[in-house]
Every structure is written in structure tokens, then in C-alpha cells.
Amino acid sequence: ETGVTQTPRHLVMGMTNKKSLKCEQHLGHNAMYWYKQSAKKPLELMFVYNFKEQTENNSVPSRFSPECPNSSHLFLHLHTLQPEDSALYLCASSQDERRDTDTQYFGPGTRLTVL
Amino acid sequence: KQEVTQIPAALSVPEGENLVLNCSFTDSAIYNLQWFRQDPGKGLTSLLLIQSSQREQTSGRLNASLDKSSGRSTLYIAASQPGDSATYLCAGTNAGGTSYGKLTFGQGTILTVHP
Numbered sequence: 001e002t003g004v005t006q007t008p009r010h011l012v013m014g015m016t017n018k019k020s021l022k023c024e025q026h027l028g029h030n031a032m033y034w035y036k037q038s039a040k041k042p043l044e045l046m047f048v049y050n051f052k053e054q055t056e057n058n059s060v061p062s063r064f065s066p067e068c069p070n071s072s073h074l075f076l077h078l079h080t081l082q083p084e085d086s087a088l089y090l091c092a093s094s095q096d097e098r099r100d101t102d103t104q105y106f107g108p109g110t111r112l113t114v115l
Numbered sequence: 116k117q118e119v120t121q122i123p124a125a126l127s128v129p130e131g132e133n134l135v136l137n138c139s140f141t142d143s144a145i146y147n148l149q150w151f152r153q154d155p156g157k158g159l160t161s162l163l164l165i166q167s168s169q170r171e172q173t174s175g176r177l178n179a180s181l182d183k184s185s186g187r188s189t190l191y192i193a194a195s196q197p198g199d200s201a202t203y204l205c206a207g208t209n210a211g212g213t214s215y216g217k218l219t220f221g222q223g224t225i226l227t228v229h230p
Contacts, residue, residue, distance in 0.1 A: 004158070031216055042119065043159075043204065043220040056217055090158055097216030100147060100208075101166060104216065106158035 003027065004107035006091050012113045015081060021110045023074040023091030031097040032074040033104065034066060037088040049074060050097045081114045088112070117142045117209055121221035128195055128228055136190040136224045138205035145207040147215060148181045148188045153202045153223070162203075163190070167210070195228045202226070 004025045013019050025032065034046040048056035049068040063085075065077040074091055088111050092104040118141045128134055138148075146167050151159040163172040163179040165188070171180040176193040188205055202225050206218040 033216065040222075042222045043206075045217055045219075048214070048216055050214075050216070055214060092159075094216055097214050100215040101164075102215065103149060103161040103164050104159075104218070106151075106160070108156075108158045111156075 004091060004093055004105050006089075006107035006110050008110060009108065010111045010113075012115065013078070013081065014115050015083070017081075018077070018079045020078065021076040021089055021091075021112075023076075023107055025072055025074075025091075025093040025105070025107075027093060027105060029093040029095050029105070030071045031094045031102075032068060032071070033092040033094075034074065034076055035090040035092065037090060037109070039087075043090070047076075048097060055097065078112075081112075083114050086112055086114045117145070117207065117219045119205060119207060119219050119221035121203075121205060121224050123224060124222070125225040126227070128226075130195060130197060130228055130230050132195050132228075133191070133193050134195055134226075136192070136203050136205075136226070138188040138190070138221055140186050140188075140207050140219075142209060143183050143186050144210045145183060145186075146210040147208045148179075149206050149218070150177075150179050150188075150190050151204045151206065153204060155201075159204065192226075195226075197228050197230055199228050200226055 067075040091107040094102040150162045165181040178191040202223040206220040
């Protein structure tokens with residue numbers, strides 16, 4: 001399998017549930033990103049990991065907890081979410097976030113609905 | 116804080132037309148500027164990356180330009196085709212620091228090319 005994959009593609013959860021989103025990249029990259037895309041709002045960067053180290057937390061509520069066990073995998077752990085957290089969550093990767101010539105490669109996203 | 120605005124929000128054109136999508140940003144300290152394409156229910160695909168020292172990039176029927184002094188970028192699509200129908204997003208990286216992966220996105224232009 002190639003590129004950036006995300007599972008699950010669709011997720012419906014209650015406000016008291018705990019779930020995790022998974023992202024895997026097969027491109028040999030070292031930087032991985034989580035974005036949130038809500039209806040009628042610009043795509044918003046949430047977290048950045050470079051060589052497994054978190055380099056950006058864009059003031060994301062603690063009910064979202066990222067994990068990057070290695071450069072190929074990125075998780076987003078979800079707990080006690082709110083209905084306004086319903087959105088498309090996109091994962092991306094790039095070679096190294098310190099390189100100014102890099103572009104980011106995106107996965108297809110996980111459509112999350114919080115009831 | 117950098118803000119990116121895209122005009123128009125939606126555009127419908129007949130096949131074969133040349134068209135221009137606009138992107139403006141509030142902070143002229145932008146470093147790189149990228150254009151992405153997003154198909155319904157899918158992730159983003161990078162189209163063009165204009166690096167800091169460049170003023171434009173071309174790929175096939177696409178040409179993107181960047182004018183930092185005026186805070187604007189344009190994406191020109193020549194001889195549009197129905198397959199060009201998608202949402203087009205511009206995103207910028209700010210100068211300063213060592214991270215070039217922190218993208219600020221516009222809200223996108225929804226393009227429909229009808230036969």
C-alpha cells in the first residue's frame with residue numbers, strides 16, 4: 001500500500017466514548033500532521049510531529065491526544081468529545097518540516113460525527 | 116496572526132474557459148505558498164509550491180504566481196475541463212523559525228466546470 005492511509009474512514013461516537021484515529025504513511029517521511037476540517041471553516045492545523053517529536057500543538061483541547069510511536073504512524077486519541085468536534089480529520093506527512101522545499105501528502109481523512 | 120482569504124468562494128464555468136482563482140494573505144511575511152486540490156470526500160493533493168525565492172510555478176495547464184508585496188497569489192487554469200471540478204485551496208507558511216510545515220489555509224474556491 002502506498003501514500004498516506006487513514007482508518008477508520010467514518011466514525012460515529014457518543015460524547016462519553018473513547019476512540020482513536022490512525023494514520024500511516026508509506027512514503028519514508030519524518031514529519032506527520034493532524035488537521036481538522038469543519039464545515040464552512042478553513043482547514044486548521046492541530047499537531048505536528050517531526051522525527052517523532054511534537055513540534056506544534058495549536059491550542060488544541062486536551063480531549064484530543066496525539067501519539068506518534070514512530071515516523072510512519074500517527075494516532076489521535078479522542079475522549080469526551082463535543083458535537084462541535086464533528087469534522088473531517090486529515091492526516092498528512094512530509095519529508096521533514098524544517099525543509100522549505102517540501103510539500104505535504106494528505107490521507108483521505110476520517111469523517112467524525114459526535115452525537 | 117496570518118489569515119488567508121480566497122475569492123471567489125464558488126465559480127461555475129463552461130468547459131474550455133480560462134479562469135483565475137485568487138488568494139490573499141494579511142501578513143506579507145509569508146514564506147512559501149502552495150495550491151492544493153480537494154475532491155469531494157477526499158484528502159488534498161498538492162498542485163504547485165511557490166518557494167520563497169520564486170514568483171511563479173507552472174505545471175501543465177496550471178500556473179500559480181505569488182506577489183508578496185501585495186499579499187496575493189493567483190492560480191490560472193487554462194482550457195478548463197470537467198475533471199478540474201474540485202475545491203482549490205491555497206496555503207502559506209510564514210517566515211521565521213525553522214518550521215516550514217505549519218500551513219495556514221484559505222477557505223477554498225469550489226470550482227465547477229460543466230460540459
